[in-house]
Amino acid sequence: METTVVKKYTFKDFASNQEVRWCPGCDDYVILRSMQKALPEMGVKKEDVVFISGIGCSSRFPYYMDTYGMHSIHGRAPAIASGVKLANPDLSVWVITGDGDSMAIGGNHFIHVLRRNINLNIILFNNEIYGLTKGQFSPTSLVGQKTKSSPYGNTQPPFQPGELAIGARARFFARIGGNTPKEMTQMFIDAETFNGTSLIEVLQNCVIFNDGCFSQYTDKNIREDKQLFVEHGKPMIFGKNRDKGLVLNGLKIEVVTIGENGIMEADILLHNAKEEDPTLHQMLVRLEYPLVTGIIRRFDDVTLEEREDALTKEVKSNSKFTKTDDLFFSGEIYEVK
Amino acid sequence: MMANKITDNKKLQHEILDAVVIRFVGDSGDGMQLTGSQFSDTSAMFGNDVATFPNYPSEIRAPQGSLYGVSGFQVHIGSIEISTPGDDVDLLVAMNPAGLKTNIYSVKPGHTIIVDIDSFTKKNLEKAKYETNPLKDGSLENYRVIEVSMSSLTKAALKDIENLDNKSIIRSKNMFALGIVYWMYDRSPEHTIDFFKKKFASKPHLIESNTKVLNAGYYYAETLELIPNAYSISPAKMKSGTYRIISGNTATAWGFLAAAEKSGLELFLGSYPITPATDILHELVKHKHFGVKAFQAEDEIAGVTSAIGASFAGDLAITTTSGPGLALKGEALGLAMMVELPLVVVNVQRGGPSTGLPTKTEQSDLMQAMYGRNGESPVIVLAASTPSNCFNYAYQAAKLALEHMTPVILLTDGYIANGSEPWKIKRVAEMPEIKNNKVTKVTENWHPYDRNEETLARNWAVPGTFGLEHRIGGLEKDRITGDVSHVPENHEFMTNIRAEKIERVQNYIPGLTTEFADSGDLLVVGWGGTYGSLHSAVKQLNSEGYNKIGYAHFNYINPLPKNTEDVLSKFKKIVVCELNNGQFVNILRMHFNINGLLQYNKVQGLPFGNNELITEFKKLVE
Numbered sequence: 001m002e003t004t005v006v007k008k009y010t011f012k013d014f015a016s017n018q019e020v021r022w023c024p025g026c027d028d029y030v031i032l033r034s035m036q037k038a039l040p041e042m043g044v045k046k047e048d049v050v051f052i053s054g055i056g057c058s059s060r061f062p063y064y065m066d067t068y069g070m071h072s073i074h075g076r077a078p079a080i081a082s083g084v085k086l087a088n089p090d091l092s093v094w095v096i097t098g099d100g101d102s103m104a105i106g107g108n109h110f111i112h113v114l115r116r117n118i119n120l121n122i123i124l125f126n127n128e129i130y131g132l133t134k135g136q137f138s139p140t141s142l143v144g145q146k147t148k149s150s151p152y153g154n155t156q157p158p159f160q161p162g163e164l165a166i167g168a169r170a171r172f173f174a175r176i177g178g179n180t181p182k183e184m185t186q187m188f189i190d191a192e193t194f195n196g197t198s199l200i201e202v203l204q205n206c207v208i209f210n211d212g213c214f215s216q217y218t219d220k221n222i223r224e225d226k227q228l229f230v231e232h233g234k235p236m237i238f239g240k241n242r243d244k245g246l247v248l249n250g251l252k253i254e255v256v257t258i259g260e261n262g263i264m265e266a267d268i269l270l271h272n273a274k275e276e277d278p279t280l281h282q283m284l285v286r287l288e289y290p291l292v293t294g295i296i297r298r299f300d301d302v303t304l305e306e307r308e309d310a311l312t313k314e315v316k317s318n319s320k321f322t323k324t325d326d327l328f329f330s331g332e333i334y335e336v337k
Numbered sequence: 338m339m340a341n342k343i344t345d346n347k348k349l350q351h352e353i354l355d356a357v358v359i360r361f362v363g364d365s366g367d368g369m370q371l372t373g374s375q376f377s378d379t380s381a382m383f384g385n386d387v388a389t390f391p392n393y394p395s396e397i398r399a400p401q402g403s404l405y406g407v408s409g410f411q412v413h414i415g416s417i418e419i420s421t422p423g424d425d426v427d428l429l430v431a432m433n434p435a436g437l438k439t440n441i442y443s444v445k446p447g448h449t450i451i452v453d454i455d456s457f458t459k460k461n462l463e464k465a466k467y468e469t470n471p472l473k474d475g476s477l478e479n480y481r482v483i484e485v486s487m488s489s490l491t492k493a494a495l496k497d498i499e500n501l502d503n504k505s506i507i508r509s510k511n512m513f514a515l516g517i518v519y520w521m522y523d524r525s526p527e528h529t530i531d532f533f534k535k536k537f538a539s540k541p542h543l544i545e546s547n548t549k550v551l552n553a554g555y556y557y558a559e560t561l562e563l564i565p566n567a568y569s570i571s572p573a574k575m576k577s578g579t580y581r582i583i584s585g586n587t588a589t590a591w592g593f594l595a596a597a598e599k600s601g602l603e604l605f606l607g608s609y610p611i612t613p614a615t616d617i618l619h620e621l622v623k624h625k626h627f628g629v630k631a632f633q634a635e636d637e638i639a640g641v642t643s644a645i646g647a648s649f650a651g652d653l654a655i656t657t658t659s660g661p662g663l664a665l666k667g668e669a670l671g672l673a674m675m676v677e678l679p680l681v682v683v684n685v686q687r688g689g690p691s692t693g694l695p696t697k698t699e700q701s702d703l704m705q706a707m708y709g710r711n712g713e714s715p716v717i718v719l720a721a722s723t724p725s726n727c728f729n730y731a732y733q734a735a736k737l738a739l740e741h742m743t744p745v746i747l748l749t750d751g752y753i754a755n756g757s758e759p760w761k762i763k764r765v766a767e768m769p770e771i772k773n774n775k776v777t778k779v780t781e782n783w784h785p786y787d788r789n790e791e792t793l794a795r796n797w798a799v800p801g802t803f804g805l806e807h808r809i810g811g812l813e814k815d816r817i818t819g820d821v822s823h824v825p826e827n828h829e830f831m832t833n834i835r836a837e838k839i840e841r842v843q844n845y846i847p848g849l850t851t852e853f854a855d856s857g858d859l860l861v862v863g864w865g866g867t868y869g870s871l872h873s874a875v876k877q878l879n880s881e882g883y884n885k886i887g888y889a890h891f892n893y894i895n896p897l898p899k900n901t902e903d904v905l906s907k908f909k910k911i912v913v914c915e916l917n918n919g920q921f922v923n924i925l926r927m928h929f930n931i932n933g934l935l936q937y938n939k940v941q942g943l944p945f946g947n948n949e950l951i952t953e954f955k956k957l958v959e
């Protein structure tokens with residue numbers, strides 16, 4: 001008999017026997033460890049967990065997880081994962097992708113998986129560079145960024161992943177610094193709990209080809225001043241002294257200081273991640289000071305599997321066909337004696 | 338209400354024919370597809386062998402009366418074996434000048450053309466780019482032209498029916514034409530009247546009007562002195578059983594339904610619309626009642642990769658496309674062969690390269706199917722050869738994919754995909770068993786690349802199975818553990834074992850057979866959708882006394898049947914006939930050192946014509 005009680009796992013249960021091959025100091029290690037710690041907290045059976053990745057440094061991830069996994073081809077993980085999930089909706093399906101993998105070669109699948117809202121989780125390792133191919137600019141590299149393929153500076157303006165994703169109707173979008181494992185772990189758990197496609201953008205430092213690309217936001221000693229970690233239902237306050245906050249001024253978000261110009265804590269905007277209208281979420285995603293992290297958008301909606309399932313049940317209950325023979329012998333048939 | 342029964346009081350002496358080819362042509366809105374398919378269904382039920390082929394304009398709403406807006410439907414019926422929709426036609430029914438203009442080339446001299454003269458107006462003649470009226474200028478002297486005022490006779494037949502708008506009246510004139518043709522070929526309109534009753538169950542006035550017009554056409558022909566004789570085509574000798582008329586695309590879709598049921602797996606289709614493959618998608622989306630998961634993806638790459646995902650998760654996974662789509666799927670197919678998962682790719686070939694001739698037929702994707710991937714990446718390649726046997730080969734493709742854990746490419750083409758013919762309906766119980774390589778329990782020393790000793794298929798451990806967690810991927814894998822391996826010897830070993838796995842499929846497929854002669858002067862060789870044309874040409878030559886010409890048809894391209902060389906070596910000359918520039922002949926040349934391997938090729942987007950084949954084969958033996 002199959003047991004329905006989920007075994008109590010520890011993070012070690014999710015570590016495969018493969019030697020991890022990322023460069024020492026790469027944030028990918030943090031993500032891996034956070035995932036291994038998050039999975040035992042999710043209440044899912046290990047055999048039900050599937051990691052699908054594309055190609056890139058980040059996409060080596062599934063080899064290090066002792067779950068089901070497929071390291072596939074460049075950019076296609078969202079489509080493969082969609083097939084896995086549609087084939088067996090009981091699985092916990094995770095897409096592992098890089099900024100090039102998801103937004104260059106795989107841009108099409110990336111926007112469509114978000115649009116459809118299939119219940120799977122996407123971890124986007126954004127290091128604003130192509131790591132595996134040794135340092136070319138990516139669709140998130142900044143204008144002017146010098147890389148192997150832009151020695152005089154990048155001339156192509158970047159995507160903001162959250163902006164693209166919400167534009168593609170993402171229901172769940174979160175952003176997290178690559179050096180905050182505790183929050184990241186919790187975010188992975190939240191993503192799994194969310195019924196729909198969840199996208200988590202990890203600001204992932206690549207120590208070799210783009211070192212320090214996010215340090216202006218993520219360095220330990222400044223991050224409280226530069227980052228606003230939003231939580232649903234709470235005022236959007238940040239800063240070491242918890243004295244800065246966001247207000248709406250007309251159609252713009254403004255940073256104010258609590259206690260100055262008569263501003264009080266009660267004036268600060270409350271974060272509503274569950275709002276269907278994405279306008280404010282888009283503004284938060286685009287903000288450069290402070291950089292907004294946390295779950296920016298978490299809007300509950302019907303998933304593709306739920307729609308399919310309901311439709312299948314309806315068609316089945318109205319159909320006169322149960323076996324293919326019923327179909328083959330229906331309609332215009334005739335006998336030859 | 339008038340009685341629907343037809344009374345045959347004035348029965349003529351019928352001229353008996355073996356077979357006849359009829360083409361109905363008219364404007365896209367004239368209902369030619371319905372007219373043609375009604376005629377073929379009625380004939381099939383009467384017991385004739387039939388083959389049909391539709392010809393739609395590629396524009397969705399072409400201007401009325403224009404040359405490129407002509408829609409046609411060809412029907413070949415016979416008391417003898419019918420294996421193609423036919424080349425030249427015995428009867429052309431042209432509902433307008435444009436239809437006549439674009440199809441007159443196909444009418445055999447001396448044969449019959451029926452036209453609706455009401456549509457031969459100055460405006461319509463201009464639209465069809467006729468400078469003078471062909472009915473009057475003598476240009477049709479070599480044909481027997483029957484002029485019928487179909488539009489006005491239809492109107493007259495319907496004058497007593499209330500609530501009928503002018504559009505519905507004009508629309509039903511195709512039934513007048515059908516009535517005439519039914520009478521000419523001694524067919525009862527009953528089947529079509531039954532069809533109206535079902536189709537218009539909720540609109541009784543349309544049952545009445547269509548029935549009236551159909552009967553009016555029938556009686557008109559009966560009393561008309563312009564039609565000098567009627568014909569009759571006796572029932573064909575066909576195996577007894579229950580039949581239906583089926584197109585290649587429907588048969589393909591149904592083959593997969595049967596395979597899913599037989600194997601006990603759920604069917605997953607990932608697909609992106611492309612002519613002429615889309616009808617397989619259209620068919621499979623209907624069958625949610627069988628649990629079919631049909632996923633219209635954002636492109637062909639997502640079509641195949643979603644199928645790979647579904648296959649990983651344990652479904653019978655397929656993807657359907659045509660040439661340009663197969664090109665897009667190439668990289669993913671390499672992944673599927675590398676991770677050794679079951680997958681079927683259907684490529685309904687059309688005229689290439691690039692966008693080519695989307696609505697025309699060709700066999701020019703064979704090399705793409707064989708080699709269109711990076712690295713050493715053999716897959717199984719099959720080709721269906723008639724509309725109805727698309728069912729068998731779709732089924733077989735699924736069976737081989739599941740039993741051998743490999744992608745299978747099934748080639749069909751626009752000609753057999755859109756053509757239709759009688760299919761002796763198969764019950765799932767009659768179909769061969771389908772095994773699969775799933776493992777459901779963890780065992781000591783289990784590895785993802787453990788193989789079946791006979792087939793070399795690796796095992797299929799699907800997510801959700803306790804204890805069998807493992808990773809697969811496009812990177813080369815260690816031969817046993819499945820871990821990433823860059824070891825040179827291992828790569829060579831894996832390359833060879835993947836190739837051998839495909840080679841061993843030879844042990845599970847039927848040998849090559851010949852028809853008409855198994856040794857002699859000339860072996861005609863074909864593959865895929867040209868079966869009908871080649872078979873009937875060789876058959877005709879045989880009946881003319883050329884009994885040293887044999888015919889061999891390939892449905893298994895990779896691997897080739899084991900006895901291929903034996904069969905080929907028994908003939909002095911071999912001519913490989915293909916609708917491309919010589920792709921299969923070159924595969925044969927690569928495999929076998931056979932002298933006198935000749936080729937006959939055609940790349941016009943058209944099937945082989947009977948006459949060209951007869952001429953060519955005679956030349957080769959004289």
Ligand SMILES: Cc1ncc(C[n+]2csc(CCOP(=O)(O)OP(=O)(O)O)c2C)c(N)n1
Binds near residue numbers: 057058132133
């Ligand atoms: C079809 C194809 N094109 C190109 C490549 C080469 N390639 C591999 S990874 C990669 C970029 C990866 O960048 P990103 O997705 O940002 O991942 P990272 O290595 O930074 O984690 C490229 C261009 C490939 N593997 N396949």
Ligand code: SF4
Binds near residue numbers: 023205207
């Ligand atoms: S190249 Fe950069 S992203 Fe890749 S493993 Fe090294 S540090 Fe990490």
Ligand SMILES: [Mg+2]
Binds near residue numbers: 098099125126130
């Ligand atoms: Mg990157």
